[in-house]
Amino acid sequence: MKLPYYPGCTLKDRTSQLENTALAAAAKLGVELQEIPNWTCCGAVYPVSETRIMNLVAPIRILKEIGESGADRVVTICDFCYNVLKRANRAILDDDVKRTRVNLFLSDDDRRWAASGRKVGEGEAYDGGVKVLHYLEMLRDQVGFEKMAAAVERPLENLRLAPYYGCNLLRPAQEMNFDDPEDPSIMEDFIGHLGGRVAAFPYRTECCGSFLGISSPAAARRLSHTILASAQKNGADAVVLSCPMCFYNLETKQKELIREFPGFQPIPVFFFTQLLAFALGRDAETLGFEEHYVDPLPLLQERVSA
Amino acid sequence: MRTELSANKVKGDFLAKVVELSGESILACYQCGCCSAGCPVAEEMDLLPNQVIRYVQLGFEDELMKSKTIWLCASCFQCHARCPRGIDISKIMDALRQMALGSGPDRCGPDEISAAELAGAPQQALVTVVRKLGN
Numbered sequence: 515m516k517l518p519y520y521p522g523c524t525l526k527d528r529t530s531q532l533e534n535t536a537l538a539a540a541a542k543l544g545v546e547l548q549e550i551p552n553w554t555c556c557g558a559v560y561p562v563s564e565t566r567i568m569n570l571v572a573p574i575r576i577l578k579e580i581g582e583s584g585a586d587r588v589v590t591i592c593d594f595c596y597n598v599l600k601r602a603n604r605a606i607l608d609d610d611v612k613r614t615r616v617n618l619f620l621s622d623d624d625r626r627w628a629a630s631g632r633k634v635g636e637g638e639a640y641d642g643g644v645k646v647l648h649y650l651e652m653l654r655d656q657v658g659f660e661k662m663a664a665a666v667e668r669p670l671e672n673l674r675l676a677p678y679y680g681c682n683l684l685r686p687a688q689e690m691n692f693d694d695p696e697d698p699s700i701m702e703d704f705i706g707h708l709g710g711r712v713a714a715f716p717y718r719t720e721c722c723g724s725f726l727g728i729s730s731p732a733a734a735r736r737l738s739h740t741i742l743a744s745a746q747k748n749g750a751d752a753v754v755l756s757c758p759m760c761f762y763n764l765e766t767k768q769k770e771l772i773r774e775f776p777g778f779q780p781i782p783v784f785f786f787t788q789l790l791a792f793a794l795g796r797d798a799e800t801l802g803f804e805e806h807y808v809d810p811l812p813l814l815q816e817r818v819s820a
Numbered sequence: 821m822r823t824e825l826s827a828n829k830v831k832g833d834f835l836a837k838v839v840e841l842s843g844e845s846i847l848a849c850y851q852c853g854c855c856s857a858g859c860p861v862a863e864e865m866d867l868l869p870n871q872v873i874r875y876v877q878l879g880f881e882d883e884l885m886k887s888k889t890i891w892l893c894a895s896c897f898q899c900h901a902r903c904p905r906g907i908d909i910s911k912i913m914d915a916l917r918q919m920a921l922g923s924g925p926d927r928c929g930p931d932e933i934s935a936a937e938l939a940g941a942p943q944q945a946l947v948t949v950v951r952k953l954g955n
Contacts, residue, residue: 522944523943523944523947524942524943524944527943528940528941528942528943529942555943555947557947557951558943558944558947558948558951559895559947559948559951559952561951562842562908562910562911562914563841563842563914563915563918564840564841564842564843565840565841566918592944594944594948595944681894681895681896681897681898684901685896685897685898685900685901686897686900686901686908687901695901696901719898720860720896720898721860721861721894721896721898723860723861723894724894724895724896724945724948725894725945725948725949725952725953726861726892726894727941727945728928728933728937728941728945728946728949729891729927729928729949729953730861730864730891730892732864733861733863733864733892736863736864737860737861758942758944759942759944759945759948761942762940762941762942762945766940
């Protein structure tokens with residue numbers, strides 16, 4: 515199965531381990547994720563202002579190109595890109611004013627699509643026909659968790675994992691329609707099908723601080739510490755997450771948490787795709803742990819049979 | 821903290837401006853407080869989310885433009901998820917930021933980000949902070 519894939523800026527550089535393991539695991543499960551050519555930044559945040567409709571051009575241009583290439587869906591791995599693209603697409607479907615104006619802006623675009631060479635401004639108005647999927651949804655719905663479980667070579671039996679959802683996958687629930695915003699279960703299902711055990715904890719849908727990690731870092735550190743401490747208190751060996759921003763606050767910034775919160779013990783954090791690739795047979799040394807502050811390798815070597 | 825109600829403020833056009841920018845039914849709020857209860861950053865805020873809504877309803881433009889709160893909202897949408905009237909409080913925060921920024925200086929633009937953050941933070945963090953807290 516081949517599916518168009520939109521990486522977004524962060525996956526190419528700061529969290530390359532997320533992309534590498536995601537593509538490798540997908541390939542092992544029979545899905546070839548084909549990166550769309552010459553993609554541009556989605557804008558990182560969904561533009562909520564009712565008056566700044568121009569900000570929707572960035573994400574909609576991406577979806578328009580995918581539609582014009584003949585595809586009706588796109589897979590993203592980055593939670594932020596998923597939130598932006600899905601909500602922007604919803605705006606096109608539900609809001610006549612936004613649909614008309616964004617298409618009007620796009621009709622002025624003289625640049626050419628990389629694949630076809632045609633001008634962006636030519637061609638049909640975009641009508642919201644491209645479905646935006648997150649990699650987790652793709653695993654559950656296109657591949658199936660059962661099929662994924664059947665391909666597992668190293669069940670994660672002795673690992674207690676705390677699934678951390680963050681915000682962008684789940685909310686606003688009316689638009690994201692990804693899972694129950696207060697009691698989601700897709701990550702627990704995912705962990706279970708890889709043979710792992712879930713460490714349930716109450717902060718799995720609380721915000722990690724997001725961009726406050728840069729603009730109000732003390733607040734972000736408090737939020738991150740609360741989440742991690744709760745996971746540890748509830749018996750987690752490690753946290754599993756999907757979002758590069760959450761990874762920055764919950765993993766990279768642990769080096770600041772140990773200074774600010776005496777008694778805080780660092781805890782390994784995995785991207786869900788790293789665990790997936792490992793469970794499907796990839797060596798632990800090739801999962802990109804050199805990008806981590808807290809090395810998860812000792813935990814894997816100790817707990818999971820080779 | 822001293823707050824002064826006045827008919828002039830209430831009847832002014834501040835509420836209408838915020839409604840237009842945010843697209844939200846601000847007068848639907850009946851101050852249940854669920855938003856503030858669920859807000860992860862409430863601890864650092866000077867005005868709680870439900871107080872922000874009340875201030876908008878009563879036309880307290882100055883107090884809101886000077887608050888710390890509107891710059892602390894992380895846009896996590898937990899308030900929207902919990903609101904029994906379906907109001908998106910984070911969208912209202914965004915509208916207030918847009919008004920506060922106007923055409924003036926960025927609250928946190930590229931110049932305000934340290935070299936260490938520029939080198940280490942994920943791109944989405946850098947773009948998000950500049951878009952949310954700058955023009």
